[in-house]
Amino acid sequence: MTHYFRSNVEAMAGYVPGEQPKPGTPIIKLNTNENPYPPSPIAMDVLRTLDSECLRRYPNPFANDFRQAISEVLDVPQDWIIVGNGSDDILNILVRACADLDRSVVYPMPTYVLYRTLAEIQPAKVVEIPYPDDFRLPIAELVAAQGAITFIASPNSPSGHVVSTDDLRILASKLTGVLVVDEAYVDFADETALPLVKEFDNVIIARTLSKGYSLAGLRLGFGIANPSLLSGLFKVKDSYNVDAIACLMGAAALRDQTYKNECVAKVKVSRAKLLLDLKQLGFQVRDSQTNFLLVTPPKSNANDLYLALKERGILVRYFKQPGLNDKLRITIGTELQNQSLIEALIHLV
Ligand SMILES: *Cc1c(COP(=O)(O)O)cnc(C)c1O
Numbered sequence: 001m002t003h004y005f006r007s008n009v010e011a012m013a014g015y016v017p018g019e020q021p022k023p024g025t026p027i028i029k030l031n032t033n034e035n036p037y038p039p040s041p042i043a044m045d046v047l048r049t050l051d052s053e054c055l056r057r058y059p060n061p062f063a064n065d066f067r068q069a070i071s072e073v074l075d076v077p078q079d080w081i082i083v084g085n086g087s088d089d090i091l092n093i094l095v096r097a098c099a100d101l102d103r104s105v106v107y108p109m110p111t112y113v114l115y116r117t118l119a120e121i122q123p124a125k126v127v128e129i130p131y132p133d134d135f136r137l138p139i140a141e142l143v144a145a146q147g148a149i150t151f152i153a154s155p156n157s158p159s160g161h162v163v164s165t166d167d168l169r170i171l172a173s174k175l176t177g178v179l180v181v182d183e184a185y186v187d188f189a190d191e192t193a194l195p196l197v198k199e200f201d202n203v204i205i206a207r208t209l210s211k212g213y214s215l216a217g218l219r220l221g222f223g224i225a226n227p228s229l230l231s232g233l234f235k236v237k238d239s240y241n242v243d244a245i246a247c248l249m250g251a252a253a254l255r256d257q258t259y260k261n262e263c264v265a266k267v268k269v270s271r272a273k274l275l276l277d278l279k280q281l282g283f284q285v286r287d288s289q290t291n292f293l294l295v296t297p298p299k300s301n302a303n304d305l306y307l308a309l310k311e312r313g314i315l316v317r318y319f320k321q322p323g324l325n326d327k328l329r330i331t332i333g334t335e336l337q338n339q340s341l342i343e344a345l346i347h348l349v
Contacts, residue, residue, distance in 0.1 A: 008120060008121070008122075008123035009121065011120075012117070012120040012121070014117065015113065015114055015117040016113075017032070018031045018032035018315075018317055019031060019032075019315060020032070021315070026313060027313050027314070027315055028313060028314045028315065028333060028337045028340055028341065029315050029331075029333075030292075030314065030315060030316050030317075030330050030331040030332075030333050030337065030341065031315040031316050031317040031329075031331060032216075032317070032331065033157070033185075033211055033290070033291055033292050033331045034210070034211070034214070034216050034331065035211060035212065035213070035214035035216075035263060035267065035291065036267070036331075036332070036333045036334045036337060037214055037263040037266065037267075037334070038214060039213065039214040039215050039218075039249075039253060040213070040214075040252065040253045040256040040259045040260065041259070042252050042253070042255075042256045042259070043215070043249045043250075043252040043253035043256065044249075045252075046248050046249050046252045047245065047249055050245065050248070054244045054245075054248070055244060055245070057244075058240055059240055059242060059243055059244040059247055060244075060247065061239055061240055062082075062083065062234075063083035063242040063246075063247045063250075064078070065247050065248060065251045066083055066220070066222070066242070066246075066247045066248075066250045066251045066254070067081045067083060067222075068251065069250070069251035069252075069254045069255050070222060070224075070254060072255070073254050073255065073257065074194070074224070076194075076197075076224055079227045079230075080197065080224055080225060080226065080227060080230070081222055081223070081224055081230075082222060082223045082225070082230050082233050082234065082237070083220070083221075083222045083241070083242050083247075084220075084221045084222060084223065084237070084241060084242065085219045085220070085221075085238075085241050085242055085243075085246075086208060086210065086219040086220065086221045087182070087184055087206045087207060087208035087210070087221025087222070087223075088114060088221070089219075089221065089237075089241055090204075090206045090221055090222065090223040090233075091114060091115070091118060091151070091180070091182070091206060092118055093233050093236050093237050094149055094178065094180055094204070094223075094233065095118040095119060095121075095122055095124060095149065096122065096236045097232050097233050097235070097236040098148045098149045098177070098178055098232075099119060099122055099124035099125075099148050099149050100122060100123075100124050100125075100148075101123060101124060101125050102125070103124065103125070103148030103149075103177075104124060104125035104126065104127050104145065104146070104147050104148060104149075105118070105119040105122075105124045105125070105126050105127070105147060105148070105149050105151065106126075106127045106128075106129065106142060106145040106146075106147030106149070106150045106151070106177075107128065107129070107150065107151040107152065107153075108128075108129050108130070108131045108137065108138060108142065108152065109128045109129065109130050109131060109323075110131070110158060110159065110319075110321065110323055110324055111151070111152075111153050111156055111157065112151070112153050112156075112157055112182065112184075115151045116128075124148075127145040127147065129141045129142055129145060131159070135156075135159055135161045136167075137152070137163050137164075137167045137168075137171065139167060139170055139171050139174070142171060142175075143171065143174045143175060146176065146177070147175070147177045148177040148178065149177055149178050149180060150171070150175055150177060150178070150179050150180065151180045151182060152168065152171070152179065152180070152181050152182065153182040153184065153185075154168070154181055154182070154183060154186075154189075154193065155183075155185040155186070155188070155189050155288070155289040155290045157184070157185070157290065157292070157329070158292070158294050158317070158319065158324065158327075158329040159286060159294055160286055160287070160288030160289060160290045160292060160293065160294055161286070161287075161288075161289065162189050162190070162191050162289045163181075163193075164191070165191060165192075165193045165195070165196065168181060168193045168196060168203075169196060169199070169200075172196055172199070172200040172202060172203050173200070175202060176202075177202065178202050178203075178204060178229065179200070179202055179203045179204070180204050180206060181193045181196070181203065181204070181205050181206070182206045183205055183206060183207050184206070184207070184208045184210070184211055185211055185212075185289070185290035185291065186207065186212070187211065187212025187213075187260065187264050188211070188212065188264060188267060188268065188271075188288075188289055188290050188291050189289035189290070190289060191289075192205075193205060194224065197224050197225050197226060200226075201225075201226035201228050201229055202229065203225065203226075204223045204224065204225035204229055204230075205223065205224045205225070206221065206222075206223050207221060207222055207223075207224070208220070208221035208222075209221065209250055209253060209254070211291060212260055212263075212264055213253045213254070213260055214263065215249070215250070215253055218245075218246050218249060218250065219246060220242065220246045220247075220249075220250040267291050267332050270332050270333070270334070270335055270338055271288060271291070271293070271332045273335075273338070274293060274330075274332060274338045274341075274342075275287075275288070275293060277338075277342045278293065278295055278330075278342075278345075281298065281342070281345055281346065281349055282297075282298030282299075282349060283295045283296060283297055283298060283349075284296040291331060291332045292329050292330060292331045292332060293329070293330050293332070294327055294328075294329050295327060295328050295329075295330060296326055296327050297326075297328065297349055298349050299349070300348065300349055301326075302318060302325065302326050302327055302328050303318055303320075303325070305328065305345075305348060305349070306318035306328060308348050309341075309344060309345075309348070312344045314340065314341055314344055316328050316329065316330045316331075316341075317329040317330075317331075
């Protein structure tokens with residue numbers, strides 16, 4: 001028994017990321033919702049032609065080149081944008097700035113597991129509100145929990161559903177704390193809650209380049225909110241939280257909307273096809289506005305199926321959690337990868 005750590009850190013399990021096999025390993029990786037297509041070629045050119053001078057110096061503390069690109073593409077003023085080392089960094093900054101044992105972190109369940117991890121590290125009080133079976137947002141319960149922060153992932157992981165902007169507007173108007181709308185998967189969805197930041201100074205939208213823009217390895221995300229909300233977050237963030245390479249590549253990737261939209265369109269076509277193929281095999285499949293599907297296998301045990309697929313070189317995500325332990329979360333791959341998955345499943349279910 002050591003005494004190096006604070007008691008909350010000693011007690012917590014720690015976030016368990018999805019398995020990340022070495023690049024080049026012959027594996028079909030459908031477990032952590034990466035985009036199956038490569039990043040924008042224009043962003044890759046930025047990397048190839050990088051001036052060493054921009055590495056010798058410290059980066060701009062606010063990632064202004066990237067903010068400029070966001071401002072142009074999303075039509076929001078630059079001072080309404082905070083940039084992070086992945087959107088996980090934005091979520092972390094929010095918890096550090098707003099929550100403690102008297103100021104709770106609230107979210108509907110099931111959702112992104114990191115919210116809980118961040119609260120445990122802080123430590124902050126956590127209130128988890130179960131989603132009903134139809135995934136309607138439990139607005140009254142969320143409001144009653146009086147969170148200093150309320151996290152809503154929309155589209156949500158692992159369910160894949162979108163929370164309507166109308167519901168989020170009602171929630172924002174009733175909460176006294178901050179409403180974080182985590183839009184990590186927004187590029188694959190039909191709806192964004194972005195307009196709410198102009199209506200409410202307690203709403204922040206978190207976005208990432210990890211999913212829609214195929215740049216999970218770059219670690220780049222951002223938040224959009226009223227400058228009055230951002231002012232507290234800027235005090236808490238690391239002074240140089242975004243590196244110079246990420247800032248420049250991210251700006252190029254964001255400006256290349258044509259390429260991103262092409263990749264997203266391909267994923268959406270594959271999503272519809274994979275959903276039908278899985279249903280044909282007897283899986284229950286939820287409609288999804290993301291780049292993954294949450295599925296219930298026809299008869300075989302989800303954990304066994306996860307292991308059997310892994311043995312055949314296909315990684316999907318299995319959550320050992322009440323309510324999810326009979327399901328698998330499957331990232332949409334390329335057409336070829338999805339075909340291999342279906343072929344493997346034909347023999348397994
Ligand atoms: C992937 C994901 C993120 C994390 O994105 P990064 O920018 O890679 O840190 C945040 N929220 C949800 C719900 C996600 O699925």
